[in-house]
Amino acid sequence: MKDVAARAGVGLKTVSRVVNGEPGVTPDTERRVQEAIESLGFRRNDSARVLRKGRTASIGLVLEDLADPFYGPLSRAVEEVARAHGALLINGSSAEDPDREQELALALCARRVDGLIVIPAGHDHRYLEPEIKAGIATVFVDRPPGRIDADVVLSDSFGGARAGVAHLIAHGHRRIAFIGDQPRIHTTVERLRGYREAMEDAGLEIDDSWVALGSTAPERVQQAVTAVLSGPEPVTAIFAGNNRVTVTAVRVLAGQDRRVALVGFDDIELADLLGITVIAQDAATLGRTAAERLFRRLDGANDEPAQVALETVLIPRGSGEIPPSD
Amino acid sequence: MKDVAARAGVGLKTVSRVVNGEPGVTPDTERRVQEAIESLGFRRNDSARVLRKGRTASIGLVLEDLADPFYGPLSRAVEEVARAHGALLINGSSAEDPDREQELALALCARRVDGLIVIPAGHDHRYLEPEIKAGIATVFVDRPPGRIDADVVLSDSFGGARAGVAHLIAHGHRRIAFIGDQPRIHTTVERLRGYREAMEDAGLEIDDSWVALGSTAPERVQQAVTAVLSGPEPVTAIFAGNNRVTVTAVRVLAGQDRRVALVGFDDIELADLLGITVIAQDAATLGRTAAERLFRRLDGANDEPAQVALETVLIPRGSGEIPPSD
Numbered sequence: 001m002k003d004v005a006a007r008a009g010v011g012l013k014t015v016s017r018v019v020n021g022e023p024g025v026t027p028d029t030e031r032r033v034q035e036a037i038e039s040l041g042f043r044r045n046d047s048a049r050v051l052r053k054g055r056t057a058s059i060g061l062v063l064e065d066l067a068d069p070f071y072g073p074l075s076r077a078v079e080e081v082a083r084a085h086g087a088l089l090i091n092g093s094s095a096e097d098p099d100r101e102q103e104l105a106l107a108l109c110a111r112r113v114d115g116l117i118v119i120p121a122g123h124d125h126r127y128l129e130p131e132i133k134a135g136i137a138t139v140f141v142d143r144p145p146g147r148i149d150a151d152v153v154l155s156d157s158f159g160g161a162r163a164g165v166a167h168l169i170a171h172g173h174r175r176i177a178f179i180g181d182q183p184r185i186h187t188t189v190e191r192l193r194g195y196r197e198a199m200e201d202a203g204l205e206i207d208d209s210w211v212a213l214g215s216t217a218p219e220r221v222q223q224a225v226t227a228v229l230s231g232p233e234p235v236t237a238i239f240a241g242n243n244r245v246t247v248t249a250v251r252v253l254a255g256q257d258r259r260v261a262l263v264g265f266d267d268i269e270l271a272d273l274l275g276i277t278v279i280a281q282d283a284a285t286l287g288r289t290a291a292e293r294l295f296r297r298l299d300g301a302n303d304e305p306a307q308v309a310l311e312t313v314l315i316p317r318g319s320g321e322i323p324p325s326d
Numbered sequence: 327m328k329d330v331a332a333r334a335g336v337g338l339k340t341v342s343r344v345v346n347g348e349p350g351v352t353p354d355t356e357r358r359v360q361e362a363i364e365s366l367g368f369r370r371n372d373s374a375r376v377l378r379k380g381r382t383a384s385i386g387l388v389l390e391d392l393a394d395p396f397y398g399p400l401s402r403a404v405e406e407v408a409r410a411h412g413a414l415l416i417n418g419s420s421a422e423d424p425d426r427e428q429e430l431a432l433a434l435c436a437r438r439v440d441g442l443i444v445i446p447a448g449h450d451h452r453y454l455e456p457e458i459k460a461g462i463a464t465v466f467v468d469r470p471p472g473r474i475d476a477d478v479v480l481s482d483s484f485g486g487a488r489a490g491v492a493h494l495i496a497h498g499h500r501r502i503a504f505i506g507d508q509p510r511i512h513t514t515v516e517r518l519r520g521y522r523e524a525m526e527d528a529g530l531e532i533d534d535s536w537v538a539l540g541s542t543a544p545e546r547v548q549q550a551v552t553a554v555l556s557g558p559e560p561v562t563a564i565f566a567g568n569n570r571v572t573v574t575a576v577r578v579l580a581g582q583d584r585r586v587a588l589v590g591f592d593d594i595e596l597a598d599l600l601g602i603t604v605i606a607q608d609a610a611t612l613g614r615t616a617a618e619r620l621f622r623r624l625d626g627a628n629d630e631p632a633q634v635a636l637e638t639v640l641i642p643r644g645s646g647e648i649p650p651s652d
Contacts (some may be wrong), residue, residue: 065402066402067402088418088433089419090433091417108416109413111438113385268596273580
């Protein structure tokens with residue numbers, strides 16, 4: 001407020017009058033204060049008050065992929081919490097592009113959302129520091145932020161993947177592939193770490209050819225699955241790094257003569273009827289927990305940012321219990 | 327512009343200078359003109375120009391349900407077109423509530439989107455008339471608007487449902503149920519009309535107990551499917567009104583001793599592996615077509631609003647080709 005007063009050439013009391021809509025300020029002075037506020041990015045550190053003042057409160061959600069069914073229940077849960085607080089939810093998608101994520105997050109801030117929930121695509125979120133300082137509550141979900149300290153709610157990717165791979169090992173598998181998403185994504189790294197740890201715990205060496213990371217486009221996954229099933233010593237089981245990988249892996253395996261075991265990270269619709277064993281994370285609880293943390297912040301909570309890791313659940317349905325074909 | 331000039335107490339030339347950012351206007355006059363513009367809801371009828379002036383252009387999309395996988399590819403297609411035009415996409419969901427739809431659409435307009443794509447929940451869109459007059463291009467998708475004239479892009483729900491039911495009749499079925507969504511939704515009405523016409527064309531009478539409309543919550547659909555399979559003369563085939571109904575119907579049918587034929591409106595992921603016959607609409611093309619129409623409007627096209635109806639495709643995969651059990 002001191003910076004605003006100095007820039008506008010007025011006293012602190014005048015700034016306070018303008019911000020609180022009190023009388024006794026000439027239109028010209030009010031305009032100068034407003035301009036100083038805008039140019040300095042000053043914002044009332046009490047977004048909940050905006051709500052009481054009549055404007056519809058809103059929160060922004062930066063998603064990663066609008067077409068990924070994993071984010072559907074997450075978004076809806078965020079929306080339900082927002083609605084319970086009388087706020088609108090505005091979404092956008094980064095399409096897994098860090099520049100796009102930044103552009104979208106800042107565009108939502110410029111459109112005066114009161115808070116922001118971000119599924120980060122990038123690894124450097126210092127661009128959000130001025131917004132957070134200006135009072136925009138910010139919570140990360142699904143993946144942690146980079147180079148800033150903020151609340152984050154995610155699933156235990158490491159523990160989930162380790163449990164899934166250990167399940168395959170317990171059913172007799174020794175040669176197990178890991179087909180995952182892009183290696184720059186936090187969840188990919190954590191799930192790969194879980195795979196490696198489970199293999200190591202069982203005293204199993206990993207052949208480099210068993211690990212394939214990259215795009216989740218069907219063509220890439222199809223190629224990767226086909227590759228680990230080829231050669232003189234093909235794998236007898238596959239751990240799929242997320243729902244997009246699982247869907248394509250299931251299709252490829254359906255066309256094989258030999259039965260190959262499969263455990264996928266993330267549950268998928270109709271997996272029950274297809275007998276697909278999964279490590280399920282609870283997308284709705286992720287969204288709800290993140291949104292509740294956000295509204296706690298908007299209500300004035302100012303404890304240190306924290307990380308919440310939700311447990312995953314192994315759901316055996318058949319595909320993960322297939323014994324090794326050799 | 328005349329109203330703005332009168333309200334601000336300046337000449338037309340001055341309003342034009344302010345709007346076009348030309349010099350020769352005192353700060354005080356500029357402020358008065360801006361206030362007049364805001365209070366009158368005047369907006370430049372040329373949103374594309376905003377884009378060239380530096381502010382990131384944006385379009386808003388009002389969805390119906392964030393968790394319905396049908397809207398995932400639709401949203402992503404809209405986003406891809408927006409991005410190709412250098413614009414951001416901002417989403418929100420009405421959760422099938424007309425009041426919420428209006429609140430969200432107007433909130434997006436207040437946040438200065440250049441255009442709006444709406445999947446309507448309500449049947450009266452006159453609330454959008456001032457926004458459309460003010461230059462916010464508006465296109466409806468999936469369902470038509472009510473009581474206003476605007477571009478709309480949808481699938482041929484009537485023709486698709488008629489073809490799906492005719493397919494079941496061609497496979498020998500005479501007692502066919504229609505399990506659909508809420509009767510106030512346009513697509514429900516059209517698909518039910520297609521079902522009735524196909525039955526009538528084949529000279530088949532419809533028993534009232536075969537038609538069940540309502541929420542797509544799993545419990546309601548489960549009850550409805552169970553009901554049409556009970557009694558002295560159960561149906562031998564089911565037409566499911568949309569993907570949410572199909573998913574639950576498939577689960578119920580999987581638990582039956584007797585084989586019951588099923589055709590569902592909308593394709594669903596992994597339906598190929600489960601052998602589910604569907605009437606597929608192309609959600610991505612719906613979104614892309616709507617977005618392209620929107621950007622045509624933003625680029626200045628001012629031909630009469632039109633309705634585009636996209637064809638559906640019947641994909642036989644087994645469930646729709648099961649013969650009658652009696």
